[in-house]
Amino acid sequence: MDIERYGKFLIFKFEEKILLSHLRMEGKYYLAHYENSSYQKGLTYQPEEEDSKFNKHVHLVFEFTDESLLLYHDVRKFGRFYLFTYNDYLTNPRSPLVKLGHEPFNEKDGTYLYSKAQKFKKTTKELLLDQSVLVGIGNIYADEICFLAKIPPQKSAFTLTKEDCDLLVSKTQEVLNKALELGGSTVRSYHFANDASGRFQNELNVYGREGEPCYLCGTPISKTKIGGRGTHFCAHCQQELPSKKIRVIGVTGLISAGKSMVSSAFQKAGYHLVDADQIAKDCLVKGESCYQKVLETFGREILRSDGEIERSKLREIVVKDEVALTKLNSLIHPEVEAVIVEKIKDERKCFLLDVPLLFEAGLDKLCDLTIFVNTHEKVRRKRLIARGTMPLKEAAKLNSSLLEAIKKMAKVDVIIDNSLTREATDFQVKSLIEKIRQLNLISK
DNA sequence: CTGTAGACTTGGACCA
Protein backbone atom coordinates (compact mmCIF):
# COMPACT_ATOMS: atom_id res chain seq x y z
CA MET A 1 0.00 0.00 0.00
CA ASP A 2 1.18 3.45 -0.87
CA ILE A 3 0.72 6.61 1.19
CA GLU A 4 1.12 10.07 -0.29
CA ARG A 5 0.53 13.61 0.90
CA TYR A 6 -1.12 16.51 -0.87
CA GLY A 7 -1.38 19.68 1.16
CA LYS A 8 -2.73 18.72 4.56
CA PHE A 9 -4.28 15.49 3.26
CA LEU A 10 -2.87 12.00 3.60
CA ILE A 11 -3.75 9.75 0.67
CA PHE A 12 -3.98 6.03 1.53
CA LYS A 13 -3.83 4.02 -1.68
CA PHE A 14 -5.52 0.73 -0.86
CA GLU A 15 -6.05 -2.02 -3.43
CA GLU A 16 -9.37 -0.77 -4.64
CA LYS A 17 -10.11 2.40 -2.76
CA ILE A 18 -8.52 5.71 -2.04
CA LEU A 19 -8.87 6.96 1.53
CA LEU A 20 -8.21 10.61 2.20
CA SER A 21 -7.35 11.53 5.77
CA HIS A 22 -7.16 15.02 7.23
CA LEU A 23 -5.80 15.13 10.80
CA ARG A 24 -7.07 18.69 11.42
CA MET A 25 -5.51 19.78 14.68
CA GLU A 26 -4.91 16.75 16.84
CA GLY A 27 -5.37 13.63 14.76
CA LYS A 28 -2.50 11.16 14.81
CA TYR A 29 -1.68 7.59 13.89
CA TYR A 30 -0.20 4.87 16.08
CA LEU A 31 1.17 1.54 14.93
CA ALA A 32 0.24 -1.39 17.14
CA HIS A 33 -0.04 -5.16 17.22
CA TYR A 34 -2.63 -7.62 18.41
CA GLU A 35 -0.32 -9.18 20.98
CA ASN A 36 0.04 -5.85 22.77
CA SER A 37 -3.64 -5.56 23.51
CA SER A 38 -6.89 -7.33 24.03
CA TYR A 39 -8.00 -6.02 20.63
CA GLN A 40 -9.69 -8.75 18.68
CA LYS A 41 -9.90 -8.85 14.95
CA GLY A 42 -13.21 -7.76 13.52
CA LEU A 43 -14.77 -6.97 16.87
CA THR A 44 -16.29 -3.72 17.89
CA TYR A 45 -13.46 -1.78 19.36
CA GLN A 46 -13.36 -1.71 23.15
CA PRO A 47 -11.20 1.03 24.64
CA GLU A 48 -8.70 -0.06 27.24
CA GLU A 49 -7.27 1.84 30.16
CA GLU A 50 -6.58 5.58 29.86
CA ASP A 51 -2.82 5.42 29.51
CA SER A 52 -2.83 2.81 26.80
CA LYS A 53 -2.59 3.72 23.15
CA PHE A 54 -5.86 1.81 22.90
CA ASN A 55 -7.84 4.41 24.77
CA LYS A 56 -11.17 6.15 24.20
CA HIS A 57 -9.68 8.58 21.71
CA VAL A 58 -9.01 5.88 19.12
CA HIS A 59 -11.82 6.17 16.59
CA LEU A 60 -10.63 4.01 13.73
CA VAL A 61 -8.55 0.83 13.57
CA PHE A 62 -6.98 -0.48 10.36
CA GLU A 63 -6.29 -4.21 10.34
CA PHE A 64 -3.53 -5.31 8.01
CA THR A 65 -2.92 -8.78 6.62
CA ASP A 66 0.36 -9.07 8.52
CA GLU A 67 -1.68 -8.64 11.72
CA SER A 68 -0.31 -5.17 12.40
CA LEU A 69 -2.72 -2.43 13.37
CA LEU A 70 -2.92 1.25 12.59
CA LEU A 71 -4.86 3.27 15.16
CA TYR A 72 -6.37 6.65 14.38
CA HIS A 73 -6.29 8.72 17.56
CA ASP A 74 -8.05 12.08 17.83
CA VAL A 75 -8.97 13.72 21.15
CA ARG A 76 -11.14 16.34 19.44
CA LYS A 77 -12.77 14.11 16.83
CA PHE A 78 -11.92 16.89 14.45
CA GLY A 79 -10.21 14.88 11.76
CA ARG A 80 -12.04 13.90 8.57
CA PHE A 81 -12.00 10.91 6.23
CA TYR A 82 -13.13 10.64 2.62
CA LEU A 83 -13.44 7.50 0.54
CA PHE A 84 -13.04 7.54 -3.25
CA THR A 85 -12.01 5.29 -6.12
CA TYR A 86 -8.82 5.58 -8.15
CA ASN A 87 -10.94 6.87 -11.03
CA ASP A 88 -12.41 9.87 -9.30
CA TYR A 89 -10.43 10.89 -6.23
CA LEU A 90 -8.72 13.67 -8.19
CA THR A 91 -11.79 14.71 -10.18
CA ASN A 92 -14.91 14.10 -8.06
CA PRO A 93 -16.31 17.52 -7.10
CA ARG A 94 -16.76 16.15 -3.58
CA SER A 95 -13.10 15.31 -3.28
CA PRO A 96 -11.30 17.92 -1.16
CA LEU A 97 -8.22 17.46 -3.35
CA VAL A 98 -9.98 19.05 -6.32
CA LYS A 99 -9.95 22.53 -4.80
CA LEU A 100 -6.35 22.53 -3.57
CA GLY A 101 -3.85 25.08 -4.83
CA HIS A 102 -0.10 24.92 -5.34
CA GLU A 103 2.45 23.26 -3.12
CA PRO A 104 4.53 26.20 -1.80
CA PHE A 105 7.81 24.26 -2.07
CA ASN A 106 7.34 24.04 -5.84
CA GLU A 107 7.05 27.80 -6.34
CA LYS A 108 10.16 29.43 -7.80
CA ASP A 109 8.95 32.94 -7.01
CA GLY A 110 5.77 34.89 -6.24
CA THR A 111 4.33 34.92 -9.77
CA TYR A 112 1.54 32.44 -9.04
CA LEU A 113 0.71 33.93 -5.64
CA TYR A 114 0.64 37.39 -7.18
CA SER A 115 -1.85 36.27 -9.84
CA LYS A 116 -4.09 34.87 -7.09
CA ALA A 117 -3.62 37.90 -4.83
CA GLN A 118 -4.80 40.36 -7.46
CA LYS A 119 -8.21 38.66 -7.63
CA PHE A 120 -8.42 38.06 -3.89
CA LYS A 121 -10.86 40.28 -2.02
CA LYS A 122 -9.77 39.49 1.50
CA THR A 123 -6.64 40.07 3.58
CA THR A 124 -3.11 38.79 3.14
CA LYS A 125 -3.49 36.46 6.10
CA GLU A 126 -6.63 34.91 4.58
CA LEU A 127 -4.81 34.54 1.27
CA LEU A 128 -2.09 32.53 2.98
CA LEU A 129 -4.63 30.36 4.83
CA ASP A 130 -6.66 29.64 1.70
CA GLN A 131 -5.84 26.07 0.67
CA SER A 132 -7.03 26.74 -2.88
CA VAL A 133 -4.13 29.17 -3.25
CA LEU A 134 -1.20 27.56 -1.42
CA VAL A 135 -1.52 24.31 0.52
CA GLY A 136 -0.17 23.53 3.96
CA ILE A 137 -0.23 26.91 5.70
CA GLY A 138 -2.13 26.91 9.00
CA ASN A 139 -2.93 29.68 11.43
CA ILE A 140 0.36 29.66 13.31
CA TYR A 141 2.47 29.69 10.17
CA ALA A 142 0.38 32.38 8.46
CA ASP A 143 1.17 34.77 11.32
CA GLU A 144 4.84 33.87 11.29
CA ILE A 145 5.11 34.28 7.52
CA CYS A 146 3.50 37.76 7.64
CA PHE A 147 5.90 38.75 10.39
CA LEU A 148 9.02 37.59 8.56
CA ALA A 149 7.83 39.31 5.37
CA LYS A 150 7.10 42.45 7.43
CA ILE A 151 3.62 42.61 5.91
CA PRO A 152 0.58 43.54 8.03
CA PRO A 153 -1.72 40.49 8.11
CA GLN A 154 -4.74 42.76 7.61
CA LYS A 155 -3.35 44.23 4.37
CA SER A 156 -5.75 43.76 1.47
CA ALA A 157 -4.33 40.97 -0.65
CA PHE A 158 -4.97 42.78 -3.94
CA THR A 159 -2.65 45.59 -2.86
CA LEU A 160 0.30 43.19 -2.57
CA THR A 161 3.05 43.87 -5.10
CA LYS A 162 4.91 41.20 -7.06
CA GLU A 163 7.85 41.82 -4.72
CA ASP A 164 5.62 41.28 -1.66
CA CYS A 165 4.49 37.97 -3.15
CA ASP A 166 8.08 36.91 -3.92
CA LEU A 167 8.90 37.59 -0.30
CA LEU A 168 5.80 35.82 1.03
CA VAL A 169 6.59 32.70 -0.98
CA SER A 170 10.19 32.59 0.14
CA LYS A 171 9.21 33.18 3.78
CA THR A 172 6.55 30.48 3.48
CA GLN A 173 9.21 28.02 2.36
CA GLU A 174 11.52 29.20 5.12
CA VAL A 175 8.90 28.84 7.84
CA LEU A 176 7.56 25.48 6.65
CA ASN A 177 11.04 24.04 6.16
CA LYS A 178 12.16 25.15 9.57
CA ALA A 179 8.97 23.78 11.13
CA LEU A 180 9.44 20.44 9.37
CA GLU A 181 13.04 20.28 10.47
CA LEU A 182 12.06 20.88 14.09
CA GLY A 183 9.10 18.54 14.00
CA GLY A 184 6.28 21.06 13.92
CA SER A 185 4.80 23.26 16.62
CA THR A 186 3.58 21.74 19.84
CA VAL A 187 1.22 24.25 21.38
CA ARG A 188 -1.60 23.30 23.72
CA SER A 189 -2.27 19.62 23.13
CA TYR A 190 -0.77 19.00 19.71
CA HIS A 191 1.54 16.03 20.01
CA PHE A 192 3.41 13.63 17.86
CA ALA A 193 2.32 10.04 17.49
CA ASN A 194 5.46 9.01 19.38
CA ASP A 195 4.40 11.45 22.10
CA ALA A 196 7.41 13.65 21.43
CA SER A 197 6.85 17.35 20.93
CA GLY A 198 7.81 19.49 18.00
CA ARG A 199 10.28 22.24 18.72
CA PHE A 200 9.18 24.95 16.31
CA GLN A 201 7.08 26.62 19.00
CA ASN A 202 10.37 27.81 20.48
CA GLU A 203 11.08 29.65 17.22
CA LEU A 204 7.77 31.51 17.05
CA ASN A 205 8.14 35.26 16.67
CA VAL A 206 4.54 36.37 17.10
CA TYR A 207 2.09 33.48 17.55
CA GLY A 208 0.93 33.18 21.16
CA ARG A 209 3.08 36.14 22.22
CA GLU A 210 0.41 38.82 22.77
CA GLY A 211 1.73 41.57 25.01
CA GLU A 212 5.30 40.22 24.92
CA PRO A 213 8.07 42.28 23.33
CA CYS A 214 8.86 41.81 19.65
CA TYR A 215 12.30 40.24 19.30
CA LEU A 216 13.26 42.82 16.68
CA CYS A 217 12.03 46.09 18.17
CA GLY A 218 10.57 45.50 21.65
CA THR A 219 7.07 46.58 20.67
CA PRO A 220 4.49 44.40 22.43
CA ILE A 221 2.92 41.91 20.04
CA SER A 222 -0.70 42.75 19.20
CA LYS A 223 -3.53 40.29 18.80
CA THR A 224 -6.64 40.73 16.73
CA LYS A 225 -9.07 38.61 14.74
CA ILE A 226 -8.82 38.18 10.99
CA GLY A 227 -11.13 35.86 9.10
CA GLY A 228 -12.38 34.53 12.42
CA ARG A 229 -8.87 33.50 13.46
CA GLY A 230 -6.68 34.84 16.25
CA THR A 231 -3.95 36.85 14.57
CA HIS A 232 -0.68 38.00 16.10
CA PHE A 233 1.60 40.68 14.70
CA CYS A 234 4.10 43.39 15.55
CA ALA A 235 2.43 46.75 15.03
CA HIS A 236 5.82 48.37 14.46
CA CYS A 237 7.62 45.85 12.23
CA GLN A 238 4.48 45.12 10.17
CA GLN A 239 3.35 48.66 9.59
CA GLU A 240 2.43 50.43 6.39
CA LEU A 241 1.69 54.14 6.11
CA PRO A 242 -0.55 55.61 3.41
CA SER A 243 1.53 57.25 0.71
CA LYS A 244 0.17 60.76 0.95
CA LYS A 245 0.91 63.90 2.87
CA ILE A 246 -0.18 63.54 6.47
CA ARG A 247 -1.43 66.71 8.13
CA VAL A 248 -4.38 65.63 10.23
CA ILE A 249 -4.04 62.54 12.42
CA GLY A 250 -6.86 60.93 14.37
CA VAL A 251 -6.09 58.89 17.46
CA THR A 252 -8.54 56.59 19.17
CA GLY A 253 -8.56 53.67 21.59
CA LEU A 254 -10.38 52.24 24.59
CA ILE A 255 -10.34 54.04 27.90
CA SER A 256 -7.07 53.64 29.80
CA ALA A 257 -5.30 52.47 26.65
CA GLY A 258 -2.85 55.37 26.69
CA LYS A 259 -4.14 57.84 24.11
CA SER A 260 -2.95 60.80 26.15
CA MET A 261 0.60 59.47 26.16
CA VAL A 262 0.51 59.32 22.38
CA SER A 263 -1.05 62.75 21.97
CA SER A 264 1.45 64.43 24.27
CA ALA A 265 4.31 63.00 22.22
CA PHE A 266 2.77 64.40 19.06
CA GLN A 267 2.28 67.75 20.77
CA LYS A 268 5.96 67.85 21.66
CA ALA A 269 6.69 67.23 18.00
CA GLY A 270 4.72 70.34 17.08
CA TYR A 271 1.27 68.95 16.43
CA HIS A 272 -1.71 70.95 17.61
CA LEU A 273 -3.97 68.88 19.84
CA VAL A 274 -7.68 68.87 19.18
CA ASP A 275 -9.46 67.19 22.10
CA ALA A 276 -12.94 66.02 21.14
CA ASP A 277 -13.94 65.28 24.74
CA GLN A 278 -13.02 68.83 25.75
CA ILE A 279 -14.95 70.29 22.83
CA ALA A 280 -17.97 68.20 23.81
CA LYS A 281 -17.70 69.46 27.38
CA ASP A 282 -17.37 73.05 26.21
CA CYS A 283 -20.46 73.00 24.06
CA LEU A 284 -22.55 71.87 27.04
CA VAL A 285 -21.69 74.97 29.06
CA LYS A 286 -24.62 77.30 29.72
CA GLY A 287 -25.25 79.49 26.74
CA GLU A 288 -23.10 77.36 24.36
CA SER A 289 -24.35 75.58 21.24
CA CYS A 290 -25.62 72.28 22.73
CA TYR A 291 -26.83 73.48 26.12
CA GLN A 292 -30.38 74.30 25.13
CA LYS A 293 -30.93 71.22 22.95
CA VAL A 294 -29.69 68.82 25.62
CA LEU A 295 -31.83 70.54 28.22
CA GLU A 296 -34.92 70.17 26.04
CA THR A 297 -34.28 66.45 25.56
CA PHE A 298 -33.25 65.42 29.05
CA GLY A 299 -35.14 67.89 31.24
CA ARG A 300 -34.15 70.18 34.08
CA GLU A 301 -33.22 67.35 36.46
CA ILE A 302 -29.74 67.21 34.88
CA LEU A 303 -29.05 70.76 36.02
CA ARG A 304 -27.05 71.88 39.02
CA SER A 305 -28.31 74.68 41.23
CA ASP A 306 -26.26 77.22 39.28
CA GLY A 307 -27.96 76.20 36.03
CA GLU A 308 -24.99 74.35 34.56
CA ILE A 309 -25.43 70.79 33.24
CA GLU A 310 -24.25 68.16 35.73
CA ARG A 311 -22.44 65.82 33.35
CA SER A 312 -22.33 62.91 35.79
CA LYS A 313 -26.15 62.92 35.86
CA LEU A 314 -26.22 62.91 32.09
CA ARG A 315 -23.81 60.00 32.12
CA GLU A 316 -25.98 58.06 34.57
CA ILE A 317 -28.91 58.32 32.19
CA VAL A 318 -27.11 57.26 29.00
CA VAL A 319 -25.25 54.38 30.62
CA LYS A 320 -28.59 52.69 31.30
CA ASP A 321 -30.39 53.75 28.16
CA GLU A 322 -28.96 53.06 24.73
CA VAL A 323 -31.63 55.11 22.96
CA ALA A 324 -30.79 58.09 25.13
CA LEU A 325 -27.10 57.65 24.37
CA THR A 326 -27.77 57.67 20.64
CA LYS A 327 -29.89 60.76 21.02
CA LEU A 328 -27.23 62.57 23.06
CA ASN A 329 -24.60 61.66 20.50
CA SER A 330 -26.75 62.90 17.65
CA LEU A 331 -27.04 66.25 19.42
CA ILE A 332 -23.37 66.62 20.29
CA HIS A 333 -21.47 64.97 17.43
CA PRO A 334 -22.40 67.42 14.63
CA GLU A 335 -21.49 70.31 16.88
CA VAL A 336 -18.13 68.77 17.81
CA GLU A 337 -17.43 68.02 14.17
CA ALA A 338 -18.16 71.61 13.15
CA VAL A 339 -15.77 72.94 15.78
CA ILE A 340 -13.04 70.48 14.72
CA VAL A 341 -13.42 71.33 11.02
CA GLU A 342 -12.98 74.97 11.90
CA LYS A 343 -9.94 74.29 14.07
CA ILE A 344 -8.00 72.29 11.49
CA LYS A 345 -8.51 74.76 8.64
CA ASP A 346 -4.99 76.18 8.74
CA GLU A 347 -3.17 74.18 6.04
CA ARG A 348 0.27 75.14 7.35
CA LYS A 349 -0.30 73.43 10.69
CA CYS A 350 -0.44 69.76 11.63
CA PHE A 351 -3.14 68.46 13.97
CA LEU A 352 -3.71 65.52 16.20
CA LEU A 353 -7.37 64.74 16.84
CA ASP A 354 -7.96 62.88 20.08
CA VAL A 355 -11.36 61.32 19.48
CA PRO A 356 -12.48 58.30 21.53
CA LEU A 357 -15.30 57.59 19.05
CA LEU A 358 -13.38 58.49 15.90
CA PHE A 359 -15.05 55.93 13.63
CA GLU A 360 -18.45 55.88 15.33
CA ALA A 361 -18.73 59.64 14.84
CA GLY A 362 -17.41 59.38 11.29
CA LEU A 363 -14.57 61.78 12.05
CA ASP A 364 -11.99 59.48 10.50
CA LYS A 365 -12.92 61.04 7.18
CA LEU A 366 -11.24 64.27 8.32
CA CYS A 367 -7.95 62.43 8.91
CA ASP A 368 -5.01 61.63 6.65
CA LEU A 369 -3.93 58.96 9.10
CA THR A 370 -5.70 57.07 11.87
CA ILE A 371 -4.05 55.55 14.93
CA PHE A 372 -5.48 53.01 17.32
CA VAL A 373 -3.84 52.74 20.70
CA ASN A 374 -4.05 49.09 21.60
CA THR A 375 -3.55 47.53 25.00
CA HIS A 376 -3.64 43.92 26.07
CA GLU A 377 -7.01 43.52 27.78
CA LYS A 378 -5.49 42.31 31.06
CA VAL A 379 -3.17 45.30 31.25
CA ARG A 380 -6.00 47.68 30.48
CA ARG A 381 -8.14 46.26 33.28
CA LYS A 382 -5.31 46.57 35.73
CA ARG A 383 -4.65 50.18 34.80
CA LEU A 384 -8.33 51.02 34.93
CA ILE A 385 -8.69 49.59 38.42
CA ALA A 386 -5.45 51.21 39.56
CA ARG A 387 -6.70 54.56 38.33
CA GLY A 388 -9.77 54.04 40.47
CA THR A 389 -11.85 56.84 39.00
CA MET A 390 -14.63 54.67 37.73
CA PRO A 391 -16.13 51.33 38.68
CA LEU A 392 -15.08 48.71 36.17
CA LYS A 393 -18.62 47.70 35.25
CA GLU A 394 -19.59 51.26 34.45
CA ALA A 395 -16.43 51.77 32.46
CA ALA A 396 -17.09 48.64 30.48
CA LYS A 397 -20.49 49.94 29.46
CA LEU A 398 -19.28 53.41 28.63
CA ASN A 399 -16.60 52.05 26.39
CA SER A 400 -16.82 50.17 23.19
CA SER A 401 -16.26 46.50 23.80
CA LEU A 402 -13.19 44.53 22.96
CA LEU A 403 -15.00 43.21 19.93
CA GLU A 404 -15.41 46.70 18.59
CA ALA A 405 -11.75 47.36 19.33
CA ILE A 406 -10.87 44.41 17.16
CA LYS A 407 -13.00 45.80 14.34
CA LYS A 408 -11.27 49.16 14.70
CA MET A 409 -7.87 47.54 14.54
CA ALA A 410 -8.73 46.39 11.06
CA LYS A 411 -9.80 49.89 10.01
CA VAL A 412 -6.93 52.02 11.26
CA ASP A 413 -3.72 52.78 9.44
CA VAL A 414 -1.45 52.42 12.44
CA ILE A 415 -1.60 50.57 15.73
CA ILE A 416 0.45 51.74 18.68
CA ASP A 417 0.67 49.02 21.29
CA ASN A 418 0.84 50.26 24.85
CA SER A 419 0.68 46.92 26.66
CA LEU A 420 4.19 46.85 27.95
CA THR A 421 6.61 49.52 29.06
CA ARG A 422 6.53 53.26 28.63
CA GLU A 423 9.80 52.95 26.70
CA ALA A 424 8.30 50.53 24.21
CA THR A 425 5.39 52.92 23.60
CA ASP A 426 7.66 55.95 23.31
CA PHE A 427 9.78 54.11 20.78
CA GLN A 428 6.77 53.36 18.58
CA VAL A 429 5.43 56.89 18.74
CA LYS A 430 8.79 58.51 18.05
CA SER A 431 9.54 56.27 15.13
CA LEU A 432 6.04 56.90 13.74
CA ILE A 433 6.49 60.66 14.01
CA GLU A 434 9.83 60.34 12.21
CA LYS A 435 8.33 58.19 9.46
CA ILE A 436 5.56 60.75 8.93
CA ARG A 437 8.12 63.55 8.80
CA GLN A 438 10.10 61.71 6.12
CA LEU A 439 6.93 60.94 4.19
CA ASN A 440 5.81 64.56 4.29
CA LEU A 441 9.22 65.76 3.08
CA ILE A 442 8.86 63.59 -0.02
CA SER A 443 5.21 64.46 -0.66
CA LYS A 444 5.74 68.21 -0.56
C1' DC B 1 -22.62 35.79 -5.63
C1' DT B 2 -20.11 37.10 -1.85
C1' DG B 3 -19.11 37.46 2.54
C1' DT B 4 -19.81 36.19 7.21
C1' DA B 5 -21.23 33.25 10.79
C1' DG B 6 -22.05 28.82 12.62
C1' DA B 7 -21.26 23.92 13.20
C1' DC B 8 -18.32 20.53 14.49
C1' DT B 9 -15.41 18.89 19.13
C1' DT B 10 -13.41 18.87 23.73
C1' DG B 11 -9.89 19.93 27.17
C1' DG B 12 -7.73 23.61 29.27
C1' DA B 13 -7.39 28.41 30.67
C1' DC B 14 -9.44 31.97 32.90
C1' DC B 15 -12.85 34.48 35.64
C1' DA B 16 -16.16 35.01 39.26
Add this chain to the structure above:
DNA sequence: ATATTCCAAGTCTACA
Protein backbone atom coordinates in the same frame (compact mmCIF):
# COMPACT_ATOMS: atom_id res chain seq x y z
C1' DA C 1 -12.00 25.67 45.49
C1' DT C 2 -15.68 24.84 42.00
C1' DA C 3 -18.52 25.92 38.20
C1' DT C 4 -18.81 28.44 33.98
C1' DT C 5 -17.67 30.43 29.88
C1' DC C 6 -14.64 31.08 26.21
C1' DC C 7 -11.14 29.63 23.13
C1' DA C 8 -8.30 27.01 19.81
C1' DA C 9 -7.91 24.37 15.46
C1' DG C 10 -9.50 23.63 9.60
C1' DT C 11 -13.09 23.13 6.67
C1' DC C 12 -17.66 22.63 5.23
C1' DT C 13 -22.33 24.39 5.27
C1' DA C 14 -25.99 27.76 6.02
C1' DC C 15 -27.72 32.08 5.48
C1' DA C 16 -28.31 37.14 4.47
